Amino acid sequence: MTTSDTYSTEYDVIIVGGGVTGAGTARDCAMRGLKVLLVERNDYSTGATGRNHGLMHSGARYAVTDGESAAECIAENRVMRVIAHHCIEQTDGLFITLPDDDLEYQQTFIQACQRAGIDAQAIDPAEALQLDPAVNPDIIGAVRVPDAAIDPFRLTVANLLDAQLHGAVTLNYHEVEGIIMQQNRVTGVKLFNKLDGTHVEVHGHVIVSAAGIWGHRLAQMAGVDIPMFPARGALLIFGPRINRMVINRCRKPSNGDILVPDGTVSVLGTTSDRIPLEAIDNMRVTREEVDTLLAEGKKIAPQLARTRIIRAYAGVRPLVASDDDPSGRSISRGIVCMDHAQRDGVEGLVTITGGKMITYRLMAQAATDAVCAKLGNTAPCTTADTPLPGSDTPADKQDNDTTRYSFAQRAAIGRHGSLAAKCDSQDDIDNALVCECEGVTVGEIKYALKDLHVFNLVNLRRRTRLGMGNCQGKLCSCRAASLLALYHHDVKRAQVDLANFLDERWKGMRPVAWGDTLREAQFTASIYQGLCGLDTAINQQQGQQEDKA
Amino acid sequence: MSNNSTIIIGGGLSGLTCGLALAKRGHSVTILSGGPSTLLFSGGSMELLGAIDGQPVGRPLDAIPSLPDCHPYRKIGTERIADLAGQARELLNDTGITMTGDAATNHWRITPMGITKPAWLTLNENFKIDDLNNLPVRNIALMAVRGFFDQPNGMLAQGLRDLGFEVKVIEFTTEEISSLRRSPTEMRATTLAKRLLSQNALQRIADQVNALAGDAELVLLPSVFGQKNDDSVQTLQSLCHKPLRLIATLPPAVAGMRMQAQLLHYFMMLGGDYRTGESATGGIIENGMLTGVTTLKSGTTPLVADNYVLATGAFVSRGLAADERHIYETVFDLDVDADEDRDHWTRFDVLEPQDYWSYGVATDESLRCFKQGSRVENLRAIGSVLSGHNAIKMGDGTGVSMLSALAVAQDILAGK
Numbered sequence: 032m033t034t035s036d037t038y039s040t041e042y043d044v045i046i047v048g049g050g051v052t053g054a055g056t057a058r059d060c061a062m063r064g065l066k067v068l069l070v071e072r073n074d075y076s077t078g079a080t081g082r083n084h085g086l087m088h089s090g091a092r093y094a095v096t097d098g099e100s101a102a103e104c105i106a107e108n109r110v111m112r113v114i115a116h117h118c119i120e121q122t123d124g125l126f127i128t129l130p131d132d133d134l135e136y137q138q139t140f141i142q143a144c145q146r147a148g149i150d151a152q153a154i155d156p157a158e159a160l161q162l163d164p165a166v167n168p169d170i171i172g173a174v175r176v177p178d179a180a181i182d183p184f185r186l187t188v189a190n191l192l193d194a195q196l197h198g199a200v201t202l203n204y205h206e207v208e209g210i211i212m213q214q215n216r217v218t219g220v221k222l223f224n225k226l227d228g229t230h231v232e233v234h235g236h237v238i239v240s241a242a243g244i245w246g247h248r249l250a251q252m253a254g255v256d257i258p259m260f261p262a263r264g265a266l267l268i269f270g271p272r273i274n275r276m277v278i279n280r281c282r283k284p285s286n287g288d289i290l291v292p293d294g295t296v297s298v299l300g301t302t303s304d305r306i307p308l309e310a311i312d313n314m315r316v317t318r319e320e321v322d323t324l325l326a327e328g329k330k331i332a333p334q335l336a337r338t339r340i341i342r343a344y345a346g347v348r349p350l351v352a353s354d355d356d357p358s359g360r361s362i363s364r365g366i367v368c369m370d371h372a373q374r375d376g377v378e379g380l381v382t383i384t385g386g387k388m389i390t391y392r393l394m395a396q397a398a399t400d401a402v403c404a405k406l407g408n409t410a411p412c413t414t415a416d417t418p419l420p421g422s423d424t425p426a427d428k429q430d431n432d433t434t435r436y437s438f439a440q441r442a443a444i445g446r447h448g449s450l451a452a453k454c455d456s457q458d459d460i461d462n463a464l465v466c467e468c469e470g471v472t473v474g475e476i477k478y479a480l481k482d483l484h485v486f487n488l489v490n491l492r493r494r495t496r497l498g499m500g501n502c503q504g505k506l507c508s509c510r511a512a513s514l515l516a517l518y519h520h521d522v523k524r525a526q527v528d529l530a531n532f533l534d535e536r537w538k539g540m541r542p543v544a545w546g547d548t549l550r551e552a553q554f555t556a557s558i559y560q561g562l563c564g565l566d567t568a569i570n571q572q573q574g575q576q577e578d579k580a
Numbered sequence: 581m582s583n584n585s586t587i588i589i590g591g592g593l594s595g596l597t598c599g600l601a602l603a604k605r606g607h608s609v610t611i612l613s614g615g616p617s618t619l620l621f622s623g624g625s626m627e628l629l630g631a632i633d634g635q636p637v638g639r640p641l642d643a644i645p646s647l648p649d650c651h652p653y654r655k656i657g658t659e660r661i662a663d664l665a666g667q668a669r670e671l672l673n674d675t676g677i678t679m680t681g682d683a684a685t686n687h688w689r690i691t692p693m694g695i696t697k698p699a700w701l702t703l704n705e706n707f708k709i710d711d712l713n714n715l716p717v718r719n720i721a722l723m724a725v726r727g728f729f730d731q732p733n734g735m736l737a738q739g740l741r742d743l744g745f746e747v748k749v750i751e752f753t754t755e756e757i758s759s760l761r762r763s764p765t766e767m768r769a770t771t772l773a774k775r776l777l778s779q780n781a782l783q784r785i786a787d788q789v790n791a792l793a794g795d796a797e798l799v800l801l802p803s804v805f806g807q808k809n810d811d812s813v814q815t816l817q818s819l820c821h822k823p824l825r826l827i828a829t830l831p832p833a834v835a836g837m838r839m840q841a842q843l844l845h846y847f848m849m850l851g852g853d854y855r856t857g858e859s860a861t862g863g864i865i866e867n868g869m870l871t872g873v874t875t876l877k878s879g880t881t882p883l884v885a886d887n888y889v890l891a892t893g894a895f896v897s898r899g900l901a902a903d904e905r906h907i908y909e910t911v912f913d914l915d916v917d918a919d920e921d922r923d924h925w926t927r928f929d930v931l932e933p934q935d936y937w938s939y940g941v942a943t944d945e946s947l948r949c950f951k952q953g954s955r956v957e958n959l960r961a962i963g964s965v966l967s968g969h970n971a972i973k974m975g976d977g978t979g980v981s982m983l984s985a986l987a988v989a990q991d992i993l994a995g996k
Contacts, residue, residue, distance in 0.1 A: 318923060545925075
């Protein structure tokens with residue numbers, strides 16, 4: 032929420048981008064005593080943060096091709112298990128060798144893992160099948176690694192909450208329209224507030240661009256060129272969940288060779304295609320991407336052929352070519368932190384990009400170090416040792432007697448950790464379930480509206496998982512829209528919001544609209560359009576707006 | 581060739597309507613029901629034709645001739661539709677489903693979100709409006725059940741105010757309601773209807789209505805009364821001092837569940853054979869004739885009749901299905917009217933008319949089906965499994981279900 036001095040304050044640092052890297056940077060800067068503003072043009076975690084695999088890499092996938100990234104991954108993997116355990120499901124992972132694959136690669140792989148400090152153990156294929164019966168029974172080799180599943184939405188929110196607890200101001204739906212410069216120094220940003228349509232200027236000593244693939248546009252506003260190489264990856268969500276562990280294929284990284292369990296579903300990915308910069312906002316998943324993933328996915332877990340595909344989505348990796356290799360032939364997935372004073376003669380601007388979701392904290396540390404160096408701040412980084420809100424009780428000391436809790440309370444604790452206590456549960460109505468698939472109560476929605484920057488149903492989905500389960504929001508979206516209408520005292524807005532939410536769900540379903548997914552789509556349309564007439568209401572609203580115009 | 585028996589595959593609105601029309605005339609009918617039908621979404625209205633190209637239709641019978649030739653109404657024949665619509669209404673009345681409305685002129689039903697949509701027939705107990713320029717009352721008390729989320733009261737109240745009503749939203753609860761809310765998941769319209777059957781439970785609701793409705797001319801309540809018949813509604817009205825009308829809720833809907841029960845009850849009274857859990861699995865087609873239907877229960881021994889009627893519904897009811905490559909009919913793999921390219925099944929925006937909604941089995945003018953291009957003489961299709969209509973955008977779903985069912989029953993009885 033904005034207050035009267037939100038915009039007039041002169042900040043030490045303005046962070047642009049509300050993905051996990053920006054959120055982590057805001058947290059680190061705030062913990063080192065800086066006056067922090069974070070701005071995000073859409074909702075938090077809408078870019079690559081919300082469009083990846085939800086895989087907490089052990090680093091094994093990069094061990095052979097990129098030892099440096101692998102070592103970063105395993106180090107951060109260990110840190111996350113302590114500071115963010117409420118965002119993690121400790122599944123472990125398997126790297127399986129199929130009859131078509133070269134079994135000799137397994138040895139190369141294990142040795143590379145050991146060099147990077149990753150505990151990779153070859154196990155008997157029969158044992159692998161016992162550990163996870165979803166694995167293709169024809170495997171000829173298996174290696175166990177400390178991969179895990181991590182919820183990037185939850186991780187981002189936890190970082191934002193902690194940044195706020197340390198005094199940071201964070202604003203979603205604030206888009207940077209321009210950079211304010213005095214000679215060769217960046218001194219602030221021009222913002223467009225999408226919620227109320229106003230334009231404002233905010234000043235700060237250092238600007239950090241944590242805008243992912245969109246960072247090149249921000250840099251351009253300051254007259255700086257960053258050689259970005261957008262690499263698009265598509266993924267498929269299957270439900271209900273079929274695998275216990277992360278299943279990887281033990282070969283050189285390729286299409287559709289990782290299956291990650293994620294709560295109630297399984298996520299198969301990814302593809303990797305270089306796309307032009309103009310195409311980074313087009314997230315439509317193509318038929319070719321779907322077919323490629325399906326063909327490869329069935330090889331690692333044959334049961335996928337008989338499991339419903341709930342939706343498809345795509346994200347863009349913010350890869351950067353190193354300055355001495357502008358062709359981009361040897362693009363690393365490592366961390367890139369640029370001080371544009373040294374590189375381009377533009378003072379007060381730092382870009383943090385590249386990296387992996389799992390190395391966001393290291394990226395935040397690098398960016399914060401660069402900011403602190405400019406400001407003469409010598410406070411040390413403490414983010415690796417300080418648990419995030421929700422993980423403040425160590426995992427092994429947590430109350431594990433979940434029998435005392437309801438399904439919804441367990442789900443809320445899973446999502447918010449120790450903050451779940453903030454969900455109202457005073458009466459039967461607070462405890463009533465709005466989303467039955469994911470166990471979201473009225474109390475949890477009230478908490479999200481109050482504390483988690485929720486303006487619409489899509490925000491609510493990202494904070495609580497409402498509508499993300501098997502039914503994809505069939506009934507809960509109307510119930511939640513109804514609650515939002517009461518909260519905002521605005522029925523028309525709630526109807527538009529509901530239509531947008533259904534559209535956002537449909538965008539992911541359409542590329543895989545056959546089988547039960549097509550059936551669910553017709554079911555949802557029958558309820559919201561046929562029975563309720565939501566389409567009529569939206570058309571009428573649009574008609575009225577055109578009349579006014 | 582004998583012509584005394586019919587097997588209907590599918591026990592929803594179209595299957596039951598066809599079965600009733602046949603059984604009434606002494607014909608031997610077996611209905612195979614594979615599972616719940618889409619009647620359970622129904623808020624208590626039937627639609628003949630609600631909209632063409634997004635524009636509401638005021639006079640459906642007049643608009644039918646402008647529909648494309650592939651529409652089931654056009655196959656049945658425009659001149660027959662008015663007659664069949666009259667029969668449909670009579671048949672509903674016979675079962676105890678008391679509806680008002682007129683096939684010549686649509687009225688407006690009020691949706692659970694407070695939006696008005698054109699309708700042909702609506703349950704007497706539901707709130708409906710004949711003329712939006714001439715409202716029947718001014719002051720409305722909208723009685724909202726506390727903790728019941730399947731009626732979005734804010735939207736409903738706003739929708740009614742936009743029409744020109746003065747609306748007071750009054751939240752209330754009773755012992756029965758609040759005890760149900762103690763469960764986090766059980767507060768649905770149909771479970772409420774089960775709890776609100778006894779005279780005492782209804783009296784407590786009436787007490788609240790009588791105490792709280794103030795100067796309202798009309799009291800609106802959610803449709804949560806009477807699962808098997810409208811006795812509870814009648815009792816409640818007799819206990820309330822003001823006129824009551826009900827508003828449809830989100831599914832599972834009480835009105836739909838009740839209509840299903842009443843249609844079924846009447847079908848059994850007429851001696852019809854209704855088999856639940858008998859999902860049809862297939863049948864052999866030889867020399868243009870279906871020789872029998874196999875079901876999950878019958879195993880390999882087929883059930884045999886003179887005529888067969890396919891009433892299995894669309895994708896929602898699994899009468900139609902799709903895999904990565906094709907749209908297909910699920911029981912006999914009959915010929916379908918559907919695009920072969922999966923990219924053409926759907927549109928990018930969720931509110932656009934989706935092409936697959938109009939897909940269905942291919943039929944001739946007599947609604948007989950085809951397999952690999954050859955007509956199957958003793959197999960006809962009715963209801964949502966038919967191609968060429970669009971229940972969601974055109975508001976023709978329940979009309980097509982009932983009228984195609986009656987047309988086919990008429991043809992079977994006439995030995996056509």
